[in-house]
Amino acid sequence: MTQTTQAVVVGGGQAGLAAGYHLRRLGVDFVILDAQIQAGGAWQHAWDSLHLFSPAAYSSLPGRLMPIQTGETYPDARHVVGYLTDYERCYNLPVHRPVRVEGVHRDGRLLCVETNAGTWRAEAVVSATGTWWRPFVPAVPGRSDFRGRQLHTVEYRSPRDFAGQRVIVVGGGNSGAQIAADLVYDTELTWVTQRPPRFLADDIDGRALFDAATARRRALDEGRPDTGGVASLGDIVAVPPVRDARDAGLLKASPMFVRIEREGVVWADGTRTPADAVIWCTGSRPALSHLAPMGLRGPRGHIATVGTRSVEEPRLHLLGYGDWTGPASATLIGVGRPAREAAREISALVSARTGLRHFGSSHVAPSLNALRPAVTHAP
Template identity: 75%
Template sequence: MTQRTDVVVIGGGQSGLAAGYHLRRLGVEHVILDAQTAPGGAWQHTWDSLRLFSPAAYSSLPGRLMPLQPGETYPDGRHVVEYLADYEKRYELPVQCGVRVDAVRRDGTRLRVEGDSGDWRARAVVSATGTWTRPFIPAVPGRREFSGRQLHTVQYRSPAEFAGQRVIVVGGGNSGAQIAADLASVAELTWVTRRPPRYLADDIDGRALFDAATARRRALDAGRTDTGGVASLGDIVAVPPVRAARDAGLLRATPMFSHLAEDGVAWADGTTAQADAIIWCTGFRPALAHFAPLGLRGTRGHIATVGTCAADEPRLHALGYGDWTGPASATLIGVGRPARDAAREIAELLRA
């Protein structure tokens, strides 16, 4: 069965909800299709001890401040899930859960969104599928030879299952630092990073990162010198668990190894380390496979955009994948502005 609407939003996480909020405010008919079976997006699947980089007041979607989490300055993933579920309900957003979108195709004056429970024909599409379903692991020599357990950030839940084991955590970003801090007191930890860890000043949180990303985008748009944005400040926000492990001397980083062996890893100078498990905290790629029929894919899985709008398909917007779809748009606080801009552009397109 094929249904019709003005706009299909693909993805019901934070970006999809922000898009729905602004579309509803503009009176634009839309539906939000979400592959998850419950509200909360990827936050439902994060590790138990994960903390936001910012206090609740600076981690909010448009129109609704995130409430404080009792006893916590930096909310955990469970609190975010509760907030997103409340947000969806409060604004009566038209989310259909458990619907996986397989492809988006051109269909005359409309776009056809093909899903596992039927198709939709829409005048515009917002893709807000994020990156969580496309974990990236680098092609390090010997990966197939290692006989221990290998997992990515998306599969890590708690330190309990690694108690007493030899664990190598790979990655010098926030996920790597938080998971390394989580394991430092229960496992024999080796934390591996490509360059020495760069901690942001302890008083810097997600609000400052959002401001830095916004200032960089404004400078580039105005033809001024690149400010460096977030990268100029550092790689790791020192949330309390990370700060505590760092200050206790438990987070000592080791340079990246050259290859894996059956029982562990090895460095170019002949140094080796045995391991029972390797956790790859090595980032993600955009989940954009549904765009394949449109022929829009560019380098590193991105598509060319002007703001959030696809450069070669004005009926399509990409939202929340990173700075290339708006400054800090992959964050709770950062997605609001590009979502507003996308909704306004779509409303103008529909009036044309």
């Protein structure tokens, strides 16, 4: 089965939905292909205690505010899943699931999107698959010898699974700190970081991080000195559970061990720490294997972009992978602006090829009724 449309969005998480909102607003014919069984993107697979860094009012996708979660200043992952599910339904976004995209390649003037459910041919493609699906674990000597349990952030769920065990958490970012704080009360915890942990000031949340990322991008675009962005502020947002464990003196980091052995880890001075489990909170990489047929990836694995648009393939946009595809574009609040710019460029491309009436960077949408929510309640 082969279908033709003007644009295909690969991924139905927050970035894909934001792209869909703006494409719909500009009257572009499109589909969203999502490999997940249900709405919610990666949020539906997060650990039980995960919360946003920002209040609901500063964690919204374009067009629809996230409702406040009763009893919570910072909404939890389940609340985000409910919000994304409602967002998709309210705007009647054309999401097809579960559809796994196996490859995108050039097909003359169109791009061909091959999936396990058929083929779509389109004028443009937005890749919005995120990073959750490609966890990274460093090649530490002896890792394959360890007889205990090893897992990555993406597999962690609850401290109940490790109660009474000796657990080593590796990683000095937000996920490492949050999971360490989650485990510190019920396990014999060792938290390991590559360098001493850098906590942001307690009053800094996701909104301030978005502002810092945006200011850095603006400075670089205008040729001014690099402000350092979020990295200049620190590595760890002091959300309440992390702050509580830190202030109680329970969240202390050890330097990185030098190797792993069957029963645990070995430190630089030769001492050993036995362990039942090692949790690697060591980040993820962009999930871009579906774009491999186009041969666009550079030496570091990134695809060169101007804004969200691929330099070598202007019919392709990348959205939501981090600052290289828009300031804070991997966040709920940050993805809206680059999604809008990507949609405008796609609209202009489609307009130039179809002769649709064009004004500035967008054409008149056939009907704005499609953007009016079908329902008005929120989770």
